Amino acid sequence: MAISKSVKNAMVAGNYIRKMFEEGIALKKIHGDANVYDLSIGNPVMEPPEAFNRELRQIVNHPWPGMHLQMEAAGYTATRTTIAAQLSQDTGLKFGLNDIVMAFGAAGAVNVVFKTLLNPGEEVISFTPNYFEYVHYAENHGGRVKYIASDKNLNPDLAALEAGITTSTRAVVINSPNNPTGHVYTAPTLKGIAEVVARRSAELKHRVYIISDDVYANLYFGQGKCPRMAQHYQHTIIVNSFSKDLSVPGERIGYIAVQAQCEDAGDIVKGLVYASQVLGFINPPAIMQNAIRNLQNASVDISIYRQKRDFLFKSLTEMGYAIVKPQGAFYMFPSSPNPDDEVFVKELKDLLVLTVPGHVFGAPGYFRLSYCTDDRVIEGSLKGFKQAIAKYK
Ligand SMILES: Cc1ncc(COP(=O)(O)O)c(C=O)c1O
Incomplete structure (x- = not known):
């Protein structure tokens, strides 16, 4: 075969x-x-949005030497700078240029994070209903997903989470707003998850990270900004993309963000860059990195x-x-x-x-x-x- x-x-x-x-x-x-x-x-x-077409026209009508060449391993400095600024504004946290690594959409970003974190056989916990690709992505990198069911209101079962975290657990992945339900975790729900993960990490003397898949964070129907996990747990690794906000899922542009307070943040960022390279995901499309640079607030x-x-x-x-x-x-x-x-x-x-x-x-x-x-x-x-x-x- x-x-x-x-x-x-x-x-x-x-x-x-x-x-x-x-x-x-x-x-x-x-x-x-x-x-x-x-x-x-x-x-x-x-x-x-029209602003996206405007940026594309600007790039095509005013080309510059080297615009299609490879760039810094983590992505263009100017693009990462504007992403960090917008993320800081959205979350009230402090993100800088060196906390951001560009990615091939959120799909590429999750693969890079799993590759960076997972030792063979280690687990990522995911609340069901969940984005089914996490299972395959974890398997790509020798890990596996442990499912924990949500309650009938689609909120996580915190007792099951508490029991489910072991020294084999490397991370908990959350996705709010959620695919497939559209459900959004409130700030108290996020805080509840964060407290359990922090407590179990301390008890087991084993850091469990939270991977927050925020791809739908801007498609939020509530008041103000969508509540974000990074606001409640410093050891959060954010994955995000412009696929949904800008309606450009075919353009494969996203990023990973790790705030400086995250345990071993510096090593993680170096690991993310290395993992991007060996997965063949280094240098996400240069035109897209430039096109989205000034579109941080567009949707x-x-x-x-x-x-x-x-x-x-x-x-x-x-x-x-x-x-x-x-x-x-x-x-x-x-x-x-x-x-x-x-x-x-x-x-x-x-x-x-x-x-x-x-x-x-x-x-x-x-x-x-x-x-x-x-x-x-x-x-x-x-x-x-x-x-x-x-x-x-
Ligand atoms: C929850 C979730 N994460 C990640 C992705 C992948 O997004 P991207 O198109 O940015 O790779 C999707 C796509 O549908 C998704 O629903």
């Missing part, structure tokens, strides 16, 4: 969303584009996502779907009326509505829908959602 057993096995388990996406394309060929309602993939249809119009959330949440809950109201990102995670989420997702698919079963995110009994799509698709899907739930009433 040309491909390794591990890749073959992982491909079967791990490609669910892609598979759904491709099935959607096949269904569109049969039934016509307008009659298939694809809420399966989180690929935002919103165009980037797509979040009120559009909020309107889509409000419309879909109201429509589905009125039909009888049980959903914890999302406070950010562009996902919703209703309970599956059939306890077998795979069966229910298949029933929705037969009605030409594409979603993803909760078991893909470590949470059977639910299903995910991504509403970062056209209103036409969202509105058109309602008939199928209504028909699908009718037989369970």
